[in-house]
């Protein structure tokens with residue numbers, strides 16, 4: 001479990017670092033950091049989904065655990081969707097920017113809460 005935690009923490013940190021660098025570099029977004037950011041975001045999501053399947057098979061998820069991991073998954077998907085919208089938008093996209101500022105943070109908070117619950121048990 002410690003390895004899983006480490007991989008998720010490093011993955012999320014890398015997504016945030018590439019996200020901040022994209023914001024700093026501004027539009028038009030540079031292909032390399034944008035591709036890296038997308039791949040890392042999708043990669044962390046897939047890794048979390050695989051972890052959930054493994055934990056579910058081992059019977060390690062209770063009701064609250066399921067609720068939190070479904071919430072984290074939905075927020076992650078919404079963060080991916082808002083990121084896709086932001087990257088595809090031509091010109092100003094205030095709503096997409098606001099959503100992509102809030103949703104990734106909420107996804108991370110839900111993920112931390114979910115891991116905390118797992119570790120505490």
Ligand code: HEM
Pocket residue numbers: 015016018019020022023024026029037038041042076079080081082083084085086087097100101103104105107108
């Ligand atoms: C297909 C997936 C994604 C795409 C296309 C994408 C695209 C972008 C773009 C274009 C920016 C620059 C925003 C700006 O200039 O205001 C950005 C920033 C950012 N992204 Fe993503 N993103 C994706 C997924 C994610 C995910 C999954 C997370 C985290 C869970 C994330 C976290 C962030 C963060 C923290 C920033 C900095 C935003 C800020 O503080 O204002 N992104 N992303």
